[in-house]
Amino acid sequence: MRAVRWFIAIVVIAGVCWLFPLFHVVTLKTAAAEKAAVTFNATLFAETLWTNQLVPALPKCSPAEALIALIQTDPAAAKKKYSRGAGGGDSYFYFVAGTGRIIAISDDEISIAVTAGSTNAEISLQTGLIFGNALRDGTGLLSPSDYPNSQDFNDISAALNHIVETGVLPKLREQAKVGAKISFAGCVEVDDESSGLRPLKVIPIQTEVQ
Amino acid sequence: MKTNWLKLALAVLLVTAAMLFTQTSAAQSAPKDKIAVVVSTLNNPWFVVLGETAKARAIELGYDATIFDSQNDTAKEAANFENIIASGYKAILFNPTDANGSIANVLKAKAVGIPVFCIDREINSTNAATAQMLSDSYSGCVKLGQLFVKTVGKEGEYAELLGIVGDNNTWNRSKGFHSVVDRYPGLKMVAQQSGEFDRAKGLEVMESILQAHPNIKGVFCGNDSMAMGAYQALVAAGKDKDVKVFGFDGADDVVKSIAEGKIVATGMQFPKKMAQQSAEFADEYIKGKRDFAQKIAVPVEVVTKENVGKYGDYGKK
Numbered sequence: 091m092r093a094v095r096w097f098i099a100i101v102v103i104a105g106v107c108w109l110f111p112l113f114h115v116v117t118l119k120t121a122a123a124e125k126a127a128v129t130f131n132a133t134l135f136a137e138t139l140w141t142n143q144l145v146p147a148l149p150k151c152s153p154a155e156a157l158i159a160l161i162q163t164d165p166a167a168a169k170k171k172y173s174r175g176a177g178g179g180d181s182y183f184y185f186v187a188g189t190g191r192i193i194a195i196s197d198d199e200i201s202i203a204v205t206a207g208s209t210n211a212e213i214s215l216q217t218g219l220i221f222g223n224a225l226r227d228g229t230g231l232l233s234p235s236d237y238p239n240s241q242d243f244n245d246i247s248a249a250l251n252h253i254v255e256t257g258v259l260p261k262l263r264e265q266a267k268v269g270a271k272i273s274f275a276g277c278v279e280v281d282d283e284s285s286g287l288r289p290l291k292v293i294p295i296q297t298e299v300q
Numbered sequence: 301m302k303t304n305w306l307k308l309a310l311a312v313l314l315v316t317a318a319m320l321f322t323q324t325s326a327a328q329s330a331p332k333d334k335i336a337v338v339v340s341t342l343n344n345p346w347f348v349v350l351g352e353t354a355k356a357r358a359i360e361l362g363y364d365a366t367i368f369d370s371q372n373d374t375a376k377e378a379a380n381f382e383n384i385i386a387s388g389y390k391a392i393l394f395n396p397t398d399a400n401g402s403i404a405n406v407l408k409a410k411a412v413g414i415p416v417f418c419i420d421r422e423i424n425s426t427n428a429a430t431a432q433m434l435s436d437s438y439s440g441c442v443k444l445g446q447l448f449v450k451t452v453g454k455e456g457e458y459a460e461l462l463g464i465v466g467d468n469n470t471w472n473r474s475k476g477f478h479s480v481v482d483r484y485p486g487l488k489m490v491a492q493q494s495g496e497f498d499r500a501k502g503l504e505v506m507e508s509i510l511q512a513h514p515n516i517k518g519v520f521c522g523n524d525s526m527a528m529g530a531y532q533a534l535v536a537a538g539k540d541k542d543v544k545v546f547g548f549d550g551a552d553d554v555v556k557s558i559a560e561g562k563i564v565a566t567g568m569q570f571p572k573k574m575a576q577q578s579a580e581f582a583d584e585y586i587k588g589k590r591d592f593a594q595k596i597a598v599p600v601e602v603v604t605k606e607n608v609g610k611y612g613d614y615g616k617k
Contacts, residue, residue: 180599219483223442233595235426240434240597247438
């Protein structure tokens with residue numbers, strides 16, 4: 091009788107453990123694969139964002155000629171009307187597009203005059219190494235509140251900058267010629283108004299040299 | 301008759317005065333709502349400023365406020381939270397010790413209806429804290445990285461002192477810096493060690509790095525305490541003129557050292573601004589507001605010898 095009780099108890103315990111296992115055995119390979127599956131893929135995210143949101147948002151860019159004209163007369167009004175803030179600090183962003191004429195080309199920038207009849211460099215398209223968060227923060231498409239880990243949010247910046255360096259700049263450098271007409275759209279981070287407004291340093295998202 | 305009226309008027313006056321006095325005394329003796337300020341460590345002047353400013357602002361807003369020191373230990377932090385929850389605090393202004401390890405503490409407070417406002421350091425969650433006010437360390441270190449290349453040059457050996465490895469700020473700063481510096485193949489990082497955000501540890505680590513790598517041209521430090529420690533080691537080794545030191549925080553002693561040409565630059569994080577804002581958020585929450593942005597990035601500004609006059613006392617003058 092006692093043996094039967096023991097048998098029933100063991101069967102019940104075994105059944106409970108089978109239904110609700112105390113632990114799972116997972117191979118290291120599987121664990122690594124599971125971890126990779128939940129790891130944020132900034133490159134993939136940036137590529138999708140670029141195609142599905144960033145490029146379609148370009149029609150919302152501020153007009154470069156109007157922005158430059160207002161900066162010349164009243165930079166504070168230009169900031170108020172066209173900029174996007176950066177969380178209460180001194181720096182801010184412009185999301186801008188326009189057409190102009192190339193007036194100079196160097197290793198790191200293409201200088202453009204936008205205002206009719208101007209020969210001044212009013213826009214400087216950045217064509218060297220691309221750093222910072224202008225592309226991530228300049229459009230208003232992304233918010234840090236959507237990312238549990240800010241490292242993921244920061245990785246998006248690096249991935250977007252990489253897309254510009256590899257997908258936008260090579261063609262631009264190849265086609266750009268002094269005197270050519272150029273259309274552009276991109277983001278500007280103004281960190282220091284004394285050096286950041288004239289010219290506006292634009293990180294290009296889209297360009298077309300005619 | 302006239303005397304009776306006078307007596308009556310005097311009696312009314314006395315009774316009114318007595319009632320007013322009683323009400324005032326009652327208002328004065330009514331216990332104030334309490335706000336807790338939990339700081340990762342008070343063994344670093346920057347965090348002392350952060351905690352004291354949050355406490356002072358909470359008191360200005362009409363609360364009793366107490367600072368709790370977690371001593372960079374998640375277990376001590378958990379004990380602080382247990383104490384706070386049991387003691388009936390209305391809100392917690394929180395500087396976490398660990399981006400992942402501190403989430404459970406915040407959730408415990410949330411479960412009993414106490415809002416938590418993170419300051420400076422984040423937790424890796426968007427549904428635990430009520431709001432998180434965080435320095436934009438990455439952007440600040442991108443700018444410092446650009447200055448590093450400009451100052452140290454595009455070639456040569458350098459070292460990096462990391463902060464606490466479990467803290468997101470450590471990696472956001474390191475990644476921001478490397479997003480620039482790693483693009484210059486001539487710049488070789490010969491040592492990368494943790495100085496745990498601590499001055500004494502920074503000194504010790506820098507001494508050992510200098511023995512192994514005497515030719516470094518620059519050192520990037522994840523905070524100002526380590527930068528001061530590293531500078532001290534360089535002075536002792538007679539290399540303070542050869543090795544460029546970069547910090548991060550905006551601590552007063554480093555800002556002064558920048559003015560004196562001893563340290564090249566730091567990233568000003570505005571701890572007072574963040575601490576005051578978090579106390580104001582807590583006050584707004586207690587008064588009924590609920591719609592807070594989850595993460596607010598506070599821009600960091602680079603302080604150099606050229607612009608150091610604009611900065612001091614843990615912020616802009």
